[in-house]
Amino acid sequence: MQPANLLLLTLVLAVVAYGLGYARSRALAMPLGGIRHLKSLPFYYGARAALWCGIPALIVLALWAAFQGKVIQMLVIGSLPPEMIPADEGSASLLLSKISNVASGALPPGFVEAPIVEAAERLKALRGQSRMLMSALVISVAVLAGFLGWLRIRPRINAREQVESILKWLFFACAALAILTTLGIIFSVAFETFRFFEKISFVEFFFGTSWSPQTALRADQVAAEGAFGMIPLFTGTLLISAIAMLVAVPVGLLSAIYLSEYANKRVRSIVKPLLEMLAGIPTVVYGFFAALTVAPFISNLAASLGIEASSQSALAAGGVMGIMIIPFVSSLSDDVINAVPQSLRDGSLALGATQSETMKKVIFPAALPGIMGGILLAVSRAIGETMIVVMAAGLAANLTANPLETVTTVTVQIVTLLTGDQEFDSAKTLAAFALGAMLFLATLLLNVIALKIVRKYREQYD
Amino acid sequence: MTDQRSQAEIVRQSLKRRYRKERRFRAYGIAAIAVALAALVILFADIIGKGYTGFMKTTLTMEVQIDGEMMYLDDATDERQLKMADFVEPLVQALIREIPSATEADRDAVRDLINPYASVTLRDRLKENPEWLNTTRTMTFLAHTDVDVYAKHAGDEAYSIKLSEQQQAWVDQLQEDGVVETSFNDVFFQNGDSRDPSKAGILGAVVGSLLTMFVTLILSFPIGVAAAIYLEEFAPQNKLTDFIEVNINNLAAVPSIIFGLLGLAVFINLFGMPRSVPVVGGLVLTLMTLPTIIISSRAAIKSVPPSIREAAEGIGASKMQVVLHHVLPLAMPGMLTGSIIGMAQALGETAPLLLIGMVAFIVDVPDGFFDSATVLPVQVFLWAGSPELAFIERASAAIMVLLTFLISMNALAIWMRKRLERRW
Numbered sequence: 001m002q003p004a005n006l007l008l009l010t011l012v013l014a015v016v017a018y019g020l021g022y023a024r025s026r027a028l029a030m031p032l033g034g035i036r037h038l039k040s041l042p043f044y045y046g047a048r049a050a051l052w053c054g055i056p057a058l059i060v061l062a063l064w065a066a067f068q069g070k071v072i073q074m075l076v077i078g079s080l081p082p083e084m085i086p087a088d089e090g091s092a093s094l095l096l097s098k099i100s101n102v103a104s105g106a107l108p109p110g111f112v113e114a115p116i117v118e119a120a121e122r123l124k125a126l127r128g129q130s131r132m133l134m135s136a137l138v139i140s141v142a143v144l145a146g147f148l149g150w151l152r153i154r155p156r157i158n159a160r161e162q163v164e165s166i167l168k169w170l171f172f173a174c175a176a177l178a179i180l181t182t183l184g185i186i187f188s189v190a191f192e193t194f195r196f197f198e199k200i201s202f203v204e205f206f207f208g209t210s211w212s213p214q215t216a217l218r219a220d221q222v223a224a225e226g227a228f229g230m231i232p233l234f235t236g237t238l239l240i241s242a243i244a245m246l247v248a249v250p251v252g253l254l255s256a257i258y259l260s261e262y263a264n265k266r267v268r269s270i271v272k273p274l275l276e277m278l279a280g281i282p283t284v285v286y287g288f289f290a291a292l293t294v295a296p297f298i299s300n301l302a303a304s305l306g307i308e309a310s311s312q313s314a315l316a317a318g319g320v321m322g323i324m325i326i327p328f329v330s331s332l333s334d335d336v337i338n339a340v341p342q343s344l345r346d347g348s349l350a351l352g353a354t355q356s357e358t359m360k361k362v363i364f365p366a367a368l369p370g371i372m373g374g375i376l377l378a379v380s381r382a383i384g385e386t387m388i389v390v391m392a393a394g395l396a397a398n399l400t401a402n403p404l405e406t407v408t409t410v411t412v413q414i415v416t417l418l419t420g421d422q423e424f425d426s427a428k429t430l431a432a433f434a435l436g437a438m439l440f441l442a443t444l445l446l447n448v449i450a451l452k453i454v455r456k457y458r459e460q461y462d
Numbered sequence: 463m464t465d466q467r468s469q470a471e472i473v474r475q476s477l478k479r480r481y482r483k484e485r486r487f488r489a490y491g492i493a494a495i496a497v498a499l500a501a502l503v504i505l506f507a508d509i510i511g512k513g514y515t516g517f518m519k520t521t522l523t524m525e526v527q528i529d530g531e532m533m534y535l536d537d538a539t540d541e542r543q544l545k546m547a548d549f550v551e552p553l554v555q556a557l558i559r560e561i562p563s564a565t566e567a568d569r570d571a572v573r574d575l576i577n578p579y580a581s582v583t584l585r586d587r588l589k590e591n592p593e594w595l596n597t598t599r600t601m602t603f604l605a606h607t608d609v610d611v612y613a614k615h616a617g618d619e620a621y622s623i624k625l626s627e628q629q630q631a632w633v634d635q636l637q638e639d640g641v642v643e644t645s646f647n648d649v650f651f652q653n654g655d656s657r658d659p660s661k662a663g664i665l666g667a668v669v670g671s672l673l674t675m676f677v678t679l680i681l682s683f684p685i686g687v688a689a690a691i692y693l694e695e696f697a698p699q700n701k702l703t704d705f706i707e708v709n710i711n712n713l714a715a716v717p718s719i720i721f722g723l724l725g726l727a728v729f730i731n732l733f734g735m736p737r738s739v740p741v742v743g744g745l746v747l748t749l750m751t752l753p754t755i756i757i758s759s760r761a762a763i764k765s766v767p768p769s770i771r772e773a774a775e776g777i778g779a780s781k782m783q784v785v786l787h788h789v790l791p792l793a794m795p796g797m798l799t800g801s802i803i804g805m806a807q808a809l810g811e812t813a814p815l816l817l818i819g820m821v822a823f824i825v826d827v828p829d830g831f832f833d834s835a836t837v838l839p840v841q842v843f844l845w846a847g848s849p850e851l852a853f854i855e856r857a858s859a860a861i862m863v864l865l866t867f868l869i870s871m872n873a874l875a876i877w878m879r880k881r882l883e884r885r886w
Binding site (some may be wrong): 004066067068069070072073160161164167168170171172174175176177178179181182184185187188189191192250251252253254255257258259262271273274275277278280281282283284285286287288289291292293323326327330352354355356357359360377380381383384385386387390391411414415418419432433436439440443444447448451 | 497819
């Protein structure tokens with residue numbers, strides 16, 4: 001049975017268990033003189049039976065569905081004749097995809113060696129067996145546990161308390177998923193990053209000034225050694241982010257100031273949602289705009305001024321990214337400016353300062369830490385932004401500070417290295433994870449600092 | 463006395479300058495807003511200007527003699543014969559008849575006006591209606607992409623017209639005769655991706671997006687709400703709770719591409735799940751949108767006044783009953799609003815899906831959660847990278863469809879916030 005169908009079936013079984021539990025609790029209560037002699041309402045006895053039935057079955061289903069693919073792969077590989085067992089992971093994944101292509105009929109069996117055809121047959125058989133076993137196990141767990149839960153319904157047990165504590169644990173598990181996600185991110189990038197550093201030295205990665213992740217296709221190739229210095233990527237990312245911030249910070253900050261201090265309610269209620277609309281536009285749309293409209297415009301403009309500009313200039317990607325970040329800066333600064341107590345404003349105005357003087361000399365300094373926090377968050381967003389740079393910035397890792405030249409960024413390289421066909425063990429793919437680790441660390445650091453600043457500042461006036 | 467007057471004098475003299483500064487400052491603010499709004503307007507105008515022609519298709523309507531002899535076909539119900547028969551020839555002959563100046567010698571030039579898929583259409587129509595064999599029918603076919611580009615963008619320098627001068631003259635003539643027509647592009651909404659721009663559509667991507675969003679919604683909404691309830695109502699004040707909160711706040715700001723790396727390493731490599739399928743896409747987007755949903759759901763729970771909880775507790779409800787029977791229904795509109803906004807974010811997300819392989823060229827409309835699929839923003843990305851301007855046009859059209867979805871989702875969220883949310 002398909003996992004999705006099995007899931008539905010388990011839910012149906014849980015509903016049945018609910019009905020049976022409900023009925024049994026009422027039946028047990030009858031001789032005692034009605035449901036008021038039950039410790040809890042019949043609903044809770046039913047719910048308890050349903051939870052008993054559903055939860056263990058769903059856990060079994062989730063674990064089985066998660067690990068069956070890997071286990072089957074290992075069994076298939078293990079059953080190959082010894083001379084065909086692949087030495088490293090790269091060739092293993094190649095072999096596996098061959099086997100599964102034969103199994104799915106995409107590759108005619110005549111095209112491959114006999115052991116692979118056998119392996120494909122085994123793969124098919126194992127998949128069928130696994131599905132059967134999973135169905136049998138999940139259904140029997142559901143029925144058995146549900147039956148046990150049903151059997152143990154007694155008028156004296158406090159079903160409500162039990163149901164509530166199970167629910168509470170479920171809620172906790174959902175909240176703890178955040179920790180699990182973070183751990184997942186850390187382990188998935190850390191593991192591959194360590195393997196990357198087994199191949200490439202720290203010094204080369206952190207201080208190397210050239211990036212060309214072309215590893216040799218054949219063992220006897222010497223020319224394409226591949227260079228993994230992240231400095232050009234890092235400076236490229238910084239250049240584009242800096243351009244973005246040059247656009248976003250003044251525009252965002254000034255519009256926030258105008259909206260919070262000058263604009264009347266009507267203007268505010270129209271302009272604010274319009275600004276926020278900029279934040280709701282998908283990044284792929286900005287990328288499209290940057291690559292197909294802004295970049296050609298800039299290179300034509302530069303050409304008409306007699307300057308040479310690349311058709312994938314950092315300026316186009318950075319400028320459009322800046323537009324995307326405007327609402328981010330403006331809404332964060334708006335919050336911070338509004339949080340400055342009115343008494344400061346009133347005091348300054350009462351002394352005869354104009355509104356702009358109040359803003360510049362009183363409110364802005366008071367709001368500065370919060371605004372800085374907001375800007376740091378915006379920087380972290382600019383560094384991690386992917387689609388705009390993938391579409392509008394280039395692939396050439398130039399070490400330059402000229403905004404009219406092509407640069408590449410960390411995120412562009414991650415996407416380029418990991419899309420398309422890939423072998424999992426090469427330095428090329430591992431490099432993507434190493435870059436991901438750097439990106440994660442950098443944004444994490446920025447976020448932690450920014451959140452700390454923002455929180456500390458908020459407390460001052462609370 | 464004299465001292466004070468001179469001070470007042472100084473102030474008065476400086477007033478003009480100060481007011482000028484005031485006006486300038488105000489003008490900066492207005493300019494900033496103008497820049498931001500201008501960017502928005504230019505963006506929309508650019509997309510619409512580039513893409514509205516994507517909603518139009520160019521067709522050829524002509525009288526086709528379905529001549530069995532010419533097609534080497536004498537029985538239209540015979541599968542084998544249908545496979546071998548020549549469906550191009552009747553179309554070419556029909557079009558030559560429509561063009562007075564064209565002769566048999568121009569057949570190659572005429573054939574290049576007809577879409578390569580037109581013969582497939584003819585075959586399918588004949589298969590459905592075998593009795594049409596050896597009759598003459600008026601039928602409509604897609605024109606070749608080059609004709610499509612010429613019909614829509616004849617004067618536009620950005621587009622390179624690939625038709626020869628002779629072909630251009632023919633198309634002009636055919637347009638006057640009503641053979642070549644542009645009409646609403648239903649093909650765009652009925653097809654999956656294709657190598658031929660005039661045949662390419664967004665249906666596959668839209669269905670892929672819907673499947674992915676479905677997985678995201680059924681996972682992230684219950685989990686997000688449950689996590690928010692725990693953190694707001696049950697969590698004890700301890701290190702673990704703090705740690706969970708720090709994690710959620712940080713995850714909300716982690717770049718989306720990192721979630722793609724997580725999906726690749728955990729779901730695909732560790733669990734051995736297939737690439738490019740909506741389930742994995744949905745799982746990755748779930749992890750990505752969860753923080754947004756948790757944060758907005760917590761705000762919604764927080765806004766329910768304590769008096770509601772106290773009243774319920776006062777008449778003997780347990781903590782869980784208070785939450786499930788009273789707090790949750792009252793907080794639901796706020797939670798739904800937050801979730802719609804989170805789903806809109808997920809719908810527009812591209813980067814993590816690139817890493818889990820949802821960028822493949824997929825012609826078929828996906829028919830399940832474990833079927834290879836792509837999503838609308840990725841489709842935009844794929845078409846935007848094409849050197850053919852006809853694909854760029856379709857990418858803009860797809861962006862318009864995507865933006866329509868997103869704007870209606872956000873409008874729904876705003877409407878719900880206004881109508882359903884209670885102020886206490």
